[in-house]
Amino acid sequence: MPAGIPVLTPDSVPRLWHVARLDFDPVRQRHVLLYPEGAVLLNDTGAAILALCDGNRTVKEIASILGERYQADVSTDVSDYLAQMADRELVRAG
């Protein structure tokens, strides 16, 4: 892992890249993450995870909220997804 990017752990506090924002696209009926010169079409789970990345909650807390919502253990899914987004620099570890 190169310098400058802290690895996400269960206790990290992820937040969106400060120039990115979540939106809903009524044309595609999909949540989207918009940022300079780019857009990622999100599935519902991805959108739910990113919506909880408010700079206050830890990865563990996000997984626990969604686990309750979906009545399943989603901790691996949540940390894998956030790791991917962090690798693309769209999510930063606080």
Add this chain to the structure above:
Amino acid sequence: MPDNLPTTLLAELTHRCPLHCPYCSNPLELIRGNAELATEDWKRVFSEARALGVLQLGLSGGEPLLRKDLEDLADHARSVGLYSTLVTSGLGLTRPRAERLKEAGLEHIQISIQDSDAEVAERIAGVRSVKHKQAAAALVRELGFAFTVNVVLHRANLDRVGEIIDMAADLGADRIELANTQYYGWGLKNRAALQPTREQVERSREIAEQAIQRYRGRMQILYVLPDYYEPFPKACYGGWGKLYLVIAPNGSVLPCHGATQITSLSFDNVREHSLEWIWRESDAFQAFRGDGWMKEPCRSCPRKAVDFGGCRCQAFALTGDAANTDPVCTLTPLRRIIDQAVLESAEPETEYEYRYVGGEPARV
């Protein structure tokens, strides 16, 4: 849901510009101010674009700040849900205008920088501009816009790519785009003077790659390769008529900003047709969609799914037939055209022909 939705619209609001950069990708025949679309046309088009699926809007030019209605257009773009980028030289970005743009909901500003060396930067721009750009960058930061520095790379600045990257970081950029010159419009006219040597390209690529790692997490560095030195062509915007559209100042809709040089095509105008019709049905957008138009070696090539035969504009400009394989591709005998141009880059400095709207381009 309809397939093939565009994601990005580049709105060239004007061709007028205070800068005269010899690498400009605008066409040689620049559109005059009195032929530009009116405010209400642009607003209608932005609404239509959003309804068609466009998410990202580039407010570009020329210099878009020369449009007095820019704030109004940015406000409308935000109100219909577009993420807008102002693509500017920075000249004319005064505090009142920057504040109004922020209020209008503009999210991202991209400022062009010509070089880290002020003297060379102003020789490229053809005008005193460095102080204005520094002031504009400071405003962009202060007001909290997302901020990109864009630098076109060529023979005269490529050796300073490391300094240029550090300068963008000092200006507080969130991103820097380092785009090796692509030879369209004025850029093609000035190719002999702009083209770097292979050694320059290789050194700068190494420097950029190291900087990408060093700045990771602080500033995003996008390095656009010079296609003349690559074995395969670039995949232009995911293929013709796939994700991207451009509207020229007079309302002509183009699949690519270089497309007007393909004189075998005619382009429909938003004054006469809906954007949706132009995107889905017009001849220009259908011409090279998919792969039915391809000749050999593209037709039977597995790479056609990767690079879509390369750039149609470059194929036309260099071979006279837009349906040819992009001559950058080493799988076509047309590659000799590029190899010849690369050889010419070893020749001594040539003068620039600066870009002007109207009149004869002046030699400075």
